Amino acid sequence: MNARKSFIRRRPFSSLVLLLLVIIAGLIWNWRVQLQVFPSIISAYTAKEYCSCRFVMNAPVEYCHSYVKQWLPSTVDEDSLNKRITATGLGRGSAAQWEGPRQGCRLLPPVP
Amino acid sequence: MTRLLFTLALLIISCSAAAETWPSAQWSERPTTRNEAVSALESYAFPARDEATRKGVRTDALLIIHNGEVVYERYGGVTRADTPHLTWSISKSILASVLGVAFGEGRFKLEDPVATFYPPFNVHPDIKLQDLLHWASGLDWQEDYEYAPLNSSVVAMLYTRGRGDMARYTAEHGIASAPGTSYRYSSGDSTVLAAALKTMVGETAYADYPWTALFEPLGITSATWERDATGTFVGSSYAYMTARDLARIGLLMQRRGRWQDRQLLPQAWVDFNLKPFKSLTPTDEAPGGHWWLNTTADGKAGPWPDAPADTFAALGHWGQALYVIPSAGLVIVRYADDRDGSYDHNQLLKLALKAVVGEGDK
Numbered sequence: 334m335n336a337r338k339s340f341i342r343r344r345p346f347s348s349l350v351l352l353l354l355v356i357i358a359g360l361i362w363n364w365r366v367q368l369q370v371f372p373s374i375i376s377a378y379t380a381k382e383y384c385s386c387r388f389v390m391n392a393p394v395e396y397c398h399s400y401v402k403q404w405l406p407s408t409v410d411e412d413s414l415n416k417r418i419t420a421t422g423l424g425r426g427s428a429a430q431w432e433g434p435r436q437g438c439r440l441l442p443p444v445p
Numbered sequence: 446m447t448r449l450l451f452t453l454a455l456l457i458i459s460c461s462a463a464a465e466t467w468p469s470a471q472w473s474e475r476p477t478t479r480n481e482a483v484s485a486l487e488s489y490a491f492p493a494r495d496e497a498t499r500k501g502v503r504t505d506a507l508l509i510i511h512n513g514e515v516v517y518e519r520y521g522g523v524t525r526a527d528t529p530h531l532t533w534s535i536s537k538s539i540l541a542s543v544l545g546v547a548f549g550e551g552r553f554k555l556e557d558p559v560a561t562f563y564p565p566f567n568v569h570p571d572i573k574l575q576d577l578l579h580w581a582s583g584l585d586w587q588e589d590y591e592y593a594p595l596n597s598s599v600v601a602m603l604y605t606r607g608r609g610d611m612a613r614y615t616a617e618h619g620i621a622s623a624p625g626t627s628y629r630y631s632s633g634d635s636t637v638l639a640a641a642l643k644t645m646v647g648e649t650a651y652a653d654y655p656w657t658a659l660f661e662p663l664g665i666t667s668a669t670w671e672r673d674a675t676g677t678f679v680g681s682s683y684a685y686m687t688a689r690d691l692a693r694i695g696l697l698m699q700r701r702g703r704w705q706d707r708q709l710l711p712q713a714w715v716d717f718n719l720k721p722f723k724s725l726t727p728t729d730e731a732p733g734g735h736w737w738l739n740t741t742a743d744g745k746a747g748p749w750p751d752a753p754a755d756t757f758a759a760l761g762h763w764g765q766a767l768y769v770i771p772s773a774g775l776v777i778v779r780y781a782d783d784r785d786g787s788y789d790h791n792q793l794l795k796l797a798l799k800a801v802v803g804e805g806d807k
Contacts, residue, residue: 364595366606367595370601370605370606371595371605373605374604374605377604377608378603378604381603381604385671385683389529389671389685390524390528390529390530390685391528392523392528393523399496399499400782434669435653435656435668435670436672437669437670437685438671439671439673440604442609442674444605444606444609444674445606
């Protein structure tokens with residue numbers, strides 16, 4: 334106890350930095366699942382909603398690009414022949430497929 | 446002679462009172478006369494559309510049905526009369542109507558445990574179907590869309606971890622409050638109802654059930670309902686149809702579950718839909734059984750002061766709305782792409798009532 338107290342006294346700033354690191358590590362551990370899948374949100378959202386915008390709601394290309402636009406950059410690639418959309422964002426990719434007039438669009442595996 | 450004439454007149458009056466207008470393949474139209482009230486409604490619902498910043502009220506469709514006839518209809522942006530527009534969470538109330546048909550077929554009771562129809566809920570044996578319909582499962586669910594993407598349950602359900610099997614993802618949530626006691630809006634609750642329907646009607650009938658049970662009897666031809674990887678309808682979010690088709694569900698509800706001569710939804714089901722849920726936790730909304738009401742459980746006024754107390758609605762993300770006002774004979778469909786919070790339900794209801802039936806400024 335005495336030894337630790339003296340360490341904190343001798344190195345107050347280092348102690349604070351160490352404490353912050355421990356807290357940050359704890360938070361990362363706590364949110365590890367969410368953090369791992371988080372980057373997929375942008376590409377999955379873009380692929381799915383763009384697919385539905387084009388092939389379910391039958392909206393024009395330019396409109397659907399602005400419809401799915403988020404505050405983070407993403408790319409969309411449309412295969413209109415097969416009604417398949419691939420999108421990227423935050424370094425991840427996702428694909429969505431139109432499956433029929435009643436079924437609409439669905440994200441393709443793998444699930445992140 | 447006088448008596449005969451009187452009887453005849455009485456007969457004619459009673460016949461015309463009973464004569465209701467119903468849509469066939471198309472809606473009949475009786476456009477409202479243009480006046481100041483209609484202009485006021487239009488300038489509220491259709492201001493110059495801001496495509497660059499996507500700010501403000503951005504109505505895609507506004508369709509008003511009065512006593513079964515189209516009295517007002519206008520579209521904005523790229524949406525047209527034949528566009529099957531995304532309804533977002535209006536899907537939940539559409540799902541409730543699909544379930545209403547199954548309820549009428551005796552396939553389940555409101556007090557049945559969810560686990561009876563959806564085995565992953567064996568870990569939550571006390572949650573009943575009616576709790577899901579009240580968004581009161583008690584599951585520890587986070588409904589935020591844009592503002593808390595990291596721990597949003599609904600974003601994870603639709604786009605990441607949950608999307609393979611959305612109902613199972615919901616079932617894996619812990620308990621935050623006792624089932625059936627506290628309202629906590631949850632797309633997960635709705636998705637589990639969509640999964641339970643699979644057992645209720647059987648795997649074979651399931652894929653077409655919304656069509657055979659509800660859409661075809663109402664003459665709805667434009668519907669799409671997207672599914673998750675297991676084939677479960679995304680009952681919370683992904684139903685699409687034209688404004689004119691959605692209005693058919695509104696008219697069905699306005700007329701207490703009856704479509705022409707057929708009681709498609711039992712009256713008891715509609716009563717359940719429209720009964721305010723008494724929640725232990727305070728809420729700004731007035732939830733019923735998968736519909737939104739304008740009267741609270743303790744009899745107080747609901748969230749839309751300028752609309753009658755019997756007003757109810759199905760509401761979705763980005764401004765989607767299906768309003769029903771039985772006392773005014775009104776069904777209103779509003780599709781939109783509102784990306785901020787500037788749109789106000791009460792304002793639209795007030796202006797629409799004034800434009801169509803000359804009320805709303807009481």
